[in-house]
Amino acid sequence: QKEVEQNSGPLSVPEGAIASLNCTYSDRGSQSFFWYRQYSGKSPELIMFIYSNGDKEDGRFTAQLNKASQYVSLLIRDSQPSDSATYLCAVEEPGGYQKVTFGTGTKLQVIP
Amino acid sequence: EAGVTQSPTHLIKTRGQQATLRCSPISGHTSVYWYQQALGLGLQFLLWYDEGEERNRGNFPPRFSGRQFPNYSSELNVNALELEDSALYLCASSPPTGGYTFGSGTRLTVV
DSSP states (O other), rough: OOOOOOOOOOOOTTSOEEEEEEESSSOOOOOOEEEEEEOOOOOOOOEEEOSSSSEETTTEEEEEEEOOOEEEEESSSSOGGGOOOEEEEEEOEEEEEEEEEEEEEEEEEEEO | OOOEEEEOOOOOOOOOOEEEEEEETTTTTOOOEEEETTTTSSSSEEEETTTTTEEEESSSSSSSEEOOOSOEEEEEEESSSOGGGOEEEEEEOOTTSSSSSOOOOOEEOOO
């Protein structure tokens, strides 16, 4: 059973701080990693994807991947109250079967 | 470009009945992915359809089934509904850049 683990939170950070969200995965062969944001009562929205070891930046978001440690993280700089949501880590299983395993998500609360 | 559309938004069914959920992918996309999000659980992969064929299936019983039509829209059928089938059912397209674009979902309530 492929697993994607996230701390459920809630993670509370003050407005303007850096929020750090972490995720570990079990399948060492995984190559594609995604972060989704899900507001309460809404469907998930893709915010970042990363395929290579290292960092990938997009605006206030940075995704970090360490395949050796089977670890993915998402940093949100200058956190805003509008960033308050549940963040889902997702890992695509290798083999071309298009099956993505999601973590249960980390709830982020940005305190004004 | 229209996104992924799902209908109905809400569906209430009685235990033992059948539910039919519908999805249209982003125009030009040939694949449709179905996921279940039950309360307190992560998104669980249900089915992947591409070019009219079922390509992969998650760990769900056979009473979860579906099909994809020639226009690439898709239907998810859940037979013999059980209370634990109550969940948000999400359909997704996968753009060339990767990841999923989800529809707004169908919230199924089984009473």
